[in-house]
Amino acid sequence: KQEVTQIPAALSVPEGENLVLNCSFTDSAIYNLQWFRQDPGKGLTSLLLIQSSQREQTSGRLNASLDKSSGRSTLYIAASQPGDSATYLCAVRPYSGTYKYIFGTGTRLKVLA
Amino acid sequence: NAGVTQTPKFQVLKTGQSMTLQCAQDMNHNSMYWYRQDPGMGLRLIYYSASEGTTDKGEVPNGYNVSRLNKREFSLRLESAAPSQTSVYFCASRDQGEGGAFFGQGTRLTVV
Numbered sequence A: 001k002q003e004v005t006q007i008p009a010a011l012s013v014p015e016g017e018n019l020v021l022n023c024s025f026t027d028s029a030i031y032n033l034q035w036f037r038q039d040p041g042k043g044l045t046s047l048l049l050i051q052s053s054q055r056e057q058t059s060g061r062l063n064a065s066l067d068k069s070s071g072r073s074t075l076y077i078a079a080s081q082p083g084d085s086a087t088y089l090c091a092v093r094p095y096s097g098t099y100k101y102i103f104g105t106g107t108r109l110k111v112l113a
Numbered sequence B: 001n002a003g004v005t006q007t008p009k010f011q012v013l014k015t016g017q018s019m020t021l022q023c024a025q026d027m028n029h030n031s032m033y034w035y036r037q038d039p040g041m042g043l044r045l046i047y048y049s050a051s052e053g054t055t056d057k058g059e060v061p062n063g064y065n066v067s068r069l070n071k072r073e074f075s076l077r078l079e080s081a082a083p084s085q086t087s088v089y090f091c092a093s094r095d096q097g098e099g100g101a102f103f104g105q106g107t108r109l110t111v112v
Helices: none
Strands: A004-007 A010-014 A019-025 A030-038 A044-051 A056-059 A062-067 A072-077 A086-094 A107-112 B004-007 B010-013 B019-025 B031-038 B042-049 B064-068 B074-078 B087-094 B101-103 B107-111
Touching (some): A010 A019, A019 A030, A044 A056, A044 A062, A044 A072, A044 B101, B019 B031, B031 B074, B042 B064, B042 B074
Antiparallel strands (some): A004 A019, A019 A072, A030 A044, A030 A086, A056 A062, A086 A107, B019 B074, B031 B042, B064 B074, B087 B101
16 A cells, blocks of 8 residues: 655754755555645645656756655755745655545645744 | 635534535546545545546545536535534546646535
């Protein structure tokens, strides 16, 4: 059974710091992995989608990598800002049950001004 | 673009009452999903619909029913609400192939 883990559960950093959020999954048989941002009381906003054949995706200050063989993805945020404070979720879409997404429980990020 | 729209945004129910959560997407996506989000448990799949006319159970389907009314709309019904169904409910949609998922803003449901 596919399981997705995000460590740490919470993180506080000073403004301007570069940081890495981690996502690990137990079964490498996935179609893709998606990173989301969730602000308090809000829905999920898609940040980056990495297909199984890709190694990384970039959008602005965000860079996501995928290593299927080790079951890991990282979300790199450069020059963090207070506006980056949110919960970051990763989700994998496994080969089995191809229409489903399996979510991690998220990393709650706080960037201090 | 509206994307995925959920109604209502907030709802308080008494135990035993019924209600339907509505979801509509305007992206012509084939697949639609209902998730619930609870503290410490992440998002769990309730039901999904791979295409118009089909629905399947997810991880936590008990106490819920769904209807894929047409390609745009996917509703979630609570027949007899229980306090354990207090949660935030999210609807999502995805195109076929390798596309990613898009989520609505959520419905915050409290059952007292």
